[in-house]
Amino acid sequence: MKVAMTANASPIVALMRELFGDVSDFIAEKRIDADKVRKYGEMLQLLEERRDHWALNKEMSPIDSLKIYGAYSTVYNTLYGVADALDLGIKRHENPKAAKEVYSILKDAMELLPKLEEVHNKQNKSQIPTGLIGEIFDETRILRKQAISKRLIQAGEVQNRTELIKELIGEIEQAE
Amino acid sequence: MAPKVYVETSVLLCASMGFKLGGRALKHQRYDNTYNLLQYSEMCRNEKISLFYTTQTVAKEAGRTLESALNRMIQRQIDKDRKIASQKRQLAENFYQFLNDCLDQMDVWLSYLSIETIDQRAKENCAILLRDEFRTLDIEFREKHGASWNDFHFRLRGILGKAAKFVRTVQRKEALHEYKPNPSRADIEIMAEASSLNHGKSNEVYLTSEDGNFCAEKNRKLLEEKFGLKCRYSHEMLKDGHIRILIENAKPSE
Numbered sequence: 001m002k003v004a005m006t007a008n009a010s011p012i013v014a015l016m017r018e019l020f021g022d023v024s025d026f027i028a029e030k031r032i033d034a035d036k037v038r039k040y041g042e043m044l045q046l047l048e049e050r051r052d053h054w055a056l057n058k059e060m061s062p063i064d065s066l067k068i069y070g071a072y073s074t075v076y077n078t079l080y081g082v083a084d085a086l087d088l089g090i091k092r093h094e095n096p097k098a099a100k101e102v103y104s105i106l107k108d109a110m111e112l113l114p115k116l117e118e119v120h121n122k123q124n125k126s127q128i129p130t131g132l133i134g135e136i137f138d139e140t141r142i143l144r145k146q147a148i149s150k151r152l153i154q155a156g157e158v159q160n161r162t163e164l165i166k167e168l169i170g171e172i173e174q175a176e
Numbered sequence: 177m178a179p180k181v182y183v184e185t186s187v188l189l190c191a192s193m194g195f196k197l198g199g200r201a202l203k204h205q206r207y208d209n210t211y212n213l214l215q216y217s218e219m220c221r222n223e224k225i226s227l228f229y230t231t232q233t234v235a236k237e238a239g240r241t242l243e244s245a246l247n248r249m250i251q252r253q254i255d256k257d258r259k260i261a262s263q264k265r266q267l268a269e270n271f272y273q274f275l276n277d278c279l280d281q282m283d284v285w286l287s288y289l290s291i292e293t294i295d296q297r298a299k300e301n302c303a304i305l306l307r308d309e310f311r312t313l314d315i316e317f318r319e320k321h322g323a324s325w326n327d328f329h330f331r332l333r334g335i336l337g338k339a340a341k342f343v344r345t346v347q348r349k350e351a352l353h354e355y356k357p358n359p360s361r362a363d364i365e366i367m368a369e370a371s372s373l374n375h376g377k378s379n380e381v382y383l384t385s386e387d388g389n390f391c392a393e394k395n396r397k398l399l400e401e402k403f404g405l406k407c408r409y410s411h412e413m414l415k416d417g418h419i420r421i422l423i424e425n426a427k428p429s430e
Contacts, residue, residue: 051265052261052264052265054268055261055264055265055267055268055269056250056253056254056258056264056267056268058254061247062246062247062250062251062254063243063244063246063247063250065250066246066250066268066271066272066275069268069272070268070272070275070276073268073269073272141276141279144276156269156273157273158270158273158274158277159266159270160270161274164249164270164274165193167249168193168242168245168246168249169193169204169207171245171246171248171249172189172241172242172245175241175244175245
């Protein structure tokens with residue numbers, strides 16, 4: 001319970017709820033407020049810090065750290081795309097069409113963030129509930145696929161793909 | 177009865193990486209063969225032919241193996257202790273993208289494979305029997321090859337050391353071709369799942385794998401004799417149009 005409170009009290013979670021509330025207002029009022037869209041800048045900055053913190057982080061196993069990195073990165077990229085879509089909606093006078101389109105994806109991001117913050121804020125990482133990282137990873141993959149299908153983010157290209165595959169093949173064969 | 181082809185973890189995993197060069201062959205026989213074999217599963221799905229199957233454990237185990245291999249690769253990058261944040265971010269982004277690409281492809285393959293409901297009691301009975309049989313074979317193997325069969329640390333140095341290592345490598349390869357000891361808990365579980373689905377040996381069931389624990393001579397003999405499971409490497413399934421014959425036989429009669 002205490003853990004959940006900490007995650008809920010996180011400024012990122014609070015700001016995310018605010019952003020989601022704003023989008024609901026945009027839909028209800030049939031108008032996208034440009035001042036409120038500017039708040040995304042603050043959110044993106046916070047997410048960027050978190051993302052960089054988890055890049056090749058040593059606090060947990062490499063693969064778990066990667067999953068947390070990927071989750072923050074996906075939320076960052078998604079919100080970047082959402083902010084862009086809302087800006088474009090204002091310019092094209094597509095109010096509230098643009099807000100309606102990002103509503104469900106924003107809801108998913110809002111549900112994911114408290115879990116991420118719970119992991120981030122936990123002092124003793126060994127006390128992270130079993131299965132939480134897996135849950136975060138699964139939800140992130142769903143969010144990423146949704147964001148790609150809505151063209152809020154683009155599927156990236158892997159650098160040095162052939163080398164990575166060969167290295168991975170070596171690792172798997174060695175483990176057998 | 178219509179034939180069935182069960183896909184094992186190693187095949188699913190290899191094929192999930194094999195595609196990664198935009199459809200071009202990886203030029204690694206094992207990976208290209210598994211990819212080619214699973215392309216038939218796509219064809220079967222499109223033509224509504226029930227031939228390719230897998231089990232829940234296979235799906236779980238393939239993801240776990242991929243993650244644990246990637247874990248070691250990332251660890252090596254962490255050990256380099258890079259200080260520049262943008263470099264670390266770039267590497268992490270690349271690994272994350274790579275992991276997602278492999279898992280996405282694995283999901284695609286899994287969508288072409290059918291997963292049957294398993295009778296847990298029958299599976300457990302098969303697993304008990306398999307554990308006993310493999311224990312006996314493991315003891316025989318150790319008696320025949322000694323405890324040092326997998327040891328490559330020699331007292332000899334220079335050319336003699338190299339020669340000793342070469343001889344040991346050849347001996348090891350021959351020994352493993354005959355029998356691969358110590359199947360993991362997950363291997364036994366997969367064998368038991370496929371076996372429990374072929375109770376009474378009533379079907380022509382193939383278990384396709386790239387792992388010696390399934391396909392080494394004695395391992396496959398045990399599985400065929402006890403449960404009627406025919407363990408084959410992907411290249412054996414593709415050889416002489418074998419898989420095409422199975423597809424023909426699996427086609428529903430008009």
